[in-house]
Amino acid sequence: MMFRLAASATRSTGVRTFATRRKTKNTLPKEVMDALPFHEDDEEESEKPKSPPDPSEFVRNPVTAAYTVDVQNQQLSTLDSAALSPNGTVVHGRYGEIPQASAIPLEYLALLRPAAEGAAALRVLLKSAKAPHGTLLVFGASQPNGMSISQLASSAGHAVVAVVDSAHSGNRDFMESLTGMIREPGTALPQEFALSKKNFAELVRGISSGDEGIPKADPAVFLEDFKQNLMDYAVAYPDTRPAAVSEEHMEFNYMEKDREYWQQNMEAYLSQFPQGSPPMDAAKLDAFFSTEQYQAFHEMFLKQTSGIISGDDTPFSPPHIVQSMCQSPVTLDHKTYPGAGPFVPYSFSVLQQTFPEGTDVKPGGPVIGAAIAVTPMLQKVTEVVNKEKSIRAKAEALQFLTSTERACFLSAASVAAQARAAGAPVVVMGGSLPDLETAEVTDADVQEALAAMDIDEEGNSRLNYFCQVYRAGDFPFYGDYAVHRATETLPGPRQIIVTK
Known part of the structure; x- marks a missing residue:
């Protein structure tokens, strides 16, 4: 998915500040005319029709190189190019000649x-995994390495819980797009959700086990x-x-002259409302209106609803029907009521709740580990906290940070804690953090990344990015502008690329 910045050429137009002179023959000496700010010949030349611009002047130069932005040094990267x-x-x-990148x-x-880096982190986590497929936790999923491991793990059949860090967690469009890149039962969520450790733990447990924690409804509760x-009605x-x-509605609060036609108007007005309810006996309801009777009533209601949709709006008074069923109970056919036979889409059964085939929640599998992308903010906060020795000093150091910095640190710690609670490893991508293993990139990881980037015959690939491209080959100042955009506070969830 590519986002390109459209370039438009602008031309400045000079404005003459002198009134147009009458075209008269010049009688001034030549040395005087040469000293004037304009000449009659220049004016005559400007009034001549101009030829159209040469189209070749606006042809884009071919792209022969692409560079990322080195945010730390605020310049284009020669290694990541x-x-x-x-x-x-x-x-x-960085990796030299790549023959298979055509x-x-x-x-x-x-x-x-x-x-x-994302491929390396996935390789390290799978090396010690106890199951062929499982649930993977990712912090910094909007970073390029975080997006990499999220998509690679999802395409390999793992459930991914991708936590987006503070730089992009508020971008709703990106959150929806990233969620669409991850296969169910995996999901993407903002780091603010991971701050609530109990809710985050329940989410991870539900995805890994396939249990959403929603108990089946008891028919007696429905009844x-x-x-x-019904009694309140x-x-x-x-x-x-x-x-x-x-x-x-029955009170007359209008002028006396309107009383003559009020009753006639009220009859027409009230005709659009249903009939009221007869008195209901709670003892009879408990004795004669069972769950089976409620299921039979529901079938009548379903047929009435279908009739209204098809235009057959027959009179239907639910309270009177219930009263009649209490006096003469209806026999329920246990072979044909909804829920007993084939599933009917959008129907509801009181006695048995069924779901369409293929909609059951699949378990993601046990937690196999967590991958943490070292963002600039996380790197800064970790260094500040790690300088302190005691737990109290670390807590005090956190209090002097901004709320965004604290949230970044604590949400990353929450992701790591969930992996450790499951006995799974935690690895780091794109930097180093104290007491955590950094996934080192090998040649096999580079080849895996290239294979994931490769576009198949249908135009799809396992690994996709959000790129914003600046063509410095056409407009050189785009290179400096791209560096400015990449280093601004909380840039958008896209990777800045400069082409030449």
């Missing part, structure tokens, strides 16, 4: 290092709610009134 060699092959600034855009190849609602809208409306 990809360029075409004279013989047509791609040469990466089907991969240069913009993506400039991101090969973070892509390989009690229905009876209570009978009191609020008795059939002693012309329609099921409140008493205030």
Whole structure:
């Protein structure tokens, strides 16, 4: 998914501040005319029709190289870059010549290092995994290496819980896009959710086990709610009134001259409301209206609803039907009621709750580990906290940080804690953190990243990024502007790439 900044050429137009002179023959000496700020010949020249601009002046230069932005040094990176060699092959600034990169855009190849870091972290975690498939936790999922491991793990069949750090957690469009890149039962969520350790732990447990923690409803509970609602309805809208409306509708609070036609108008007005409810006996409801009777009533209600949709709006008074069923119970066919036979979409069964085939929640598997992307903010906060020795001093150091910095540190710690609680390892990508293993990139990881970036015949790839490309080959100042955009506070969830 590519976001390109459209470039437009602007032309400045000079404005003449002198009034147009009458075209008269010049009688001044030549040395005087030469000293004037304008000449008659210049004016005559400007009035001549101009030829259209040469189209070749606006042809874009071919792209032969792509660079990421070195945010720390505030310049274009020579290591994280990809360029075409004279013989047509791609040469990466860090990994050298890449013969198999012909089907991969240069913009993506400039991101090969973070892509390989994600592949390395996944490799390290799977090495010690106790199950072929499991649940993977990721912090910093909007970073290029975090996006890499999230997509690679998801495409390999693992459930991914991707936590987006503070720089991009408030971007709703990005959160939805990232969630769409992760297969169910995995999901993406902002770091603020991980701060609530109990809720985060329950989410991870639900995804890994497949248990959403929603108990099946008891038919007796449905029945009690229905009876209570029916009794309340009978009191609020008795059939002693012309329609099921409140008493205030029946009061005449208008001018006396309107009384003559008020009753006639009220009859037409009340005709749009249903009939009120007869008196309900709670003892009879408990004795004769069972869960089976409630299921039979529900079938009648379902048929009435279908009739209204199809245009057959026949009279239907639920309270009177319930009263009739209490006097003469209906026999329920246990072979045909909804829930007993084939599933009927969008239907509800009182006695048995069923779901369409294939909609059952699949367990993600046990937690196999956590990968933490070292963001600039996380690196800064960790260094501040790690300088202190005691727990109290570390807590005090956190209090002197901003709320965003504290949230970044604590949410990353929450992700790591969930992995440790499951006895799974924690690895670091794109830097180092105290007491944590850093996943070192190997040649195999680079090859895996290239294979994931490769675009198949249908135009799909396992690894995708959000890129914003600045063509410095056409407008050189775009290079400096791209550095400015990449180093601004809380940049958008896209990777800045400069092409030349």
